[in-house]
Amino acid sequence: MRLRLVTVRRIAGVLTALAVAVGCVAGCGGGADSSGRAGRTPDSRPAPQAARMVATGNTMDQSLPAAAASTPLTDQDGRHLTLGSLRGKVVVLAPLLTMCQETCPMTSENFHQAAQAALAAQAAKRSGSPGKVVFVELTVDPARDTVRRMHAYAKLYGALPNWLLVTGKPAQVTAMWKALGVTTEKVPTEEPVRDWLSGQKVEHPYDVHHQDVVVIVGQDGHLRWITVGRPDARGTRLPTSMQKFLDDEGRDNLAHPAAGGASSWTARDVEQAVAYVRGLDSDG
Numbered sequence: 001m002r003l004r005l006v007t008v009r010r011i012a013g014v015l016t017a018l019a020v021a022v023g024c025v026a027g028c029g030g031g032a033d034s035s036g037r038a039g040r041t042p043d044s045r046p047a048p049q050a051a052r053m054v055a056t057g058n059t060m061d062q063s064l065p066a067a068a069a070s071t072p073l074t075d076q077d078g079r080h081l082t083l084g085s086l087r088g089k090v091v092v093l094a095p096l097l098t099m100c101q102e103t104c105p106m107t108s109e110n111f112h113q114a115a116q117a118a119l120a121a122q123a124a125k126r127s128g129s130p131g132k133v134v135f136v137e138l139t140v141d142p143a144r145d146t147v148r149r150m151h152a153y154a155k156l157y158g159a160l161p162n163w164l165l166v167t168g169k170p171a172q173v174t175a176m177w178k179a180l181g182v183t184t185e186k187v188p189t190e191e192p193v194r195d196w197l198s199g200q201k202v203e204h205p206y207d208v209h210h211q212d213v214v215v216i217v218g219q220d221g222h223l224r225w226i227t228v229g230r231p232d233a234r235g236t237r238l239p240t241s242m243q244k245f246l247d248d249e250g251r252d253n254l255a256h257p258a259a260g261g262a263s264s265w266t267a268r269d270v271e272q273a274v275a276y277v278r279g280l281d282s283d284g
Contacts, residue, residue, distance in 0.1 A: 054276045055269035057214070057227030064221050067179035073138070073166040076150035076159075081166070083217065089134050090277050091217040092270060095182060095210045096137035096165060098145050098153050099193065099202075102250040103212055105242040106233035106257070108157060111135045113236060113267035115163040118274065132219070133274055135163045140184045140210045142173040152197050156239040177210070185209040196245040214270060218277050225273045229263030236267075 052059040069084035083091065094111065097104050115135045122132075139145035150165040157163075167173070177184050186208050193202040216225040230253055238246075238254070246254065257264040 054225060055227070055272040056229070056263065056265045057225050057269070057273055059225055059276070060223050062223045064217055064223055065179040068176050069221065071168060071172050071176040073168045073173075074147055076147060076154045076165040078147050081164075083136075084221070086134060086136075086217075087221045088219050089132055090219055090274055092133070092135045092214065092274060093217065094137055094214045095140045095177070095184075095212070096145070097139065097141045097208050097210070098149055098197075099141065099195070099205075100207075101193075101245055101247040103230055103253055105238055105246060105250070106231040106254055107212070107214075108137060108153070108242075109233045109236050109238055110231045110265070110267040110270065111137060112157045112160065112163060114270045114274070115160045117267070117271050118162060119160065132278070133162060137163075137165050138176070139165075139167045139173065140177060140182075141186075141208045142167045142170045149197060156241050180215070182211050182213060183209075191247075196241045214265060216270075216273055216277050218280060224277045224280060227263075227265045227269065227273070229265055230257040232257040232264040232266045 064083060070082055073081050073083075075081060083093075092111070092114070094107055095104075096108065115133075118133045118135075139150075145167045147167060150167055154163070154165050168176075174184060186206055188204070188206045191205065193205040194200065195202050211228060212230055213226065213228045215223055218224040233254060234257065252259070
């Protein structure tokens with residue numbers, strides 16, 4: 001599935017200013033925009049140009065929108081939750097499309113790696129109480145990404161207690177992403193697709209365009225960090241099913257995530273950003 005570039009001009013809502021500060025916005029499998037255009041905050045004031053950098057992302061301090069905090073969600077094990085119900089934990093959030101062949105498999109690998117590192121740190125008593133960091137991949141394709149599919153997808157990588165794959169009712173999930181400033185768009189495709197789960201040819205295949213963004217919500221419920229760009233999963237090994245599912249563009253993104261000057265992020269970048277956000281919580 002090929003997803004086109006989503007430019008800075010398409011972003012709206014609470015993430016606008018920080019996404020511009022990072023310098024690029026890409027759809028799943030798309031390119032990058034590095035034009036450096038000035039952005040606008042939600043209240044239309046100029047975006048800060050000297051936001052503090054942590055790893056490859058930018059810091060921020062904005063309350064999680066009420067609409068995003070209260071949306072009913074269900075994880076891969078059928079448990080019900082909302083982002084608001086995770087208050088008191090550091091939440092690392094990114095979009096997911098299990099039928100993506102270009103970038104989402106690498107995002108999941110990076111999240112899985114970072115979640116494993118968080119568990120190891122907790123076990124070594126280096127990062128506070130267990131369960132204080134949770135990694136959440138929220139679908140942009142709730143019509144297809146059922147609980148069953150999410151469960152099967154998690155098994156490919158190896159289930160972890162702090163790595164949640166969540167879905168919900170289509171209209172509510174779309175509205176939630178909109179509240180967070182992430183645009184999504186369902187687009188038909190003529191390219192043949194064979195489902196990695198069933199092995200069957202997909203009838204009426206389609207893509208869902210979206211920004212490749214990772215945000216971190218602090219224990220206080222405030223948005224604290226954002227990065228926008230392709231996941232850099234070099235040096236890791238994707239599950240066999242996902243390796244086979246990647247298309248030509250996906251294999252190129254896996255091998256050359258920063259090609260063409262595209263912004264990219266690693267699992268280590270996320271780990272460093274989590275440490276920064278946890279430090280804010282400790283200071284508070």
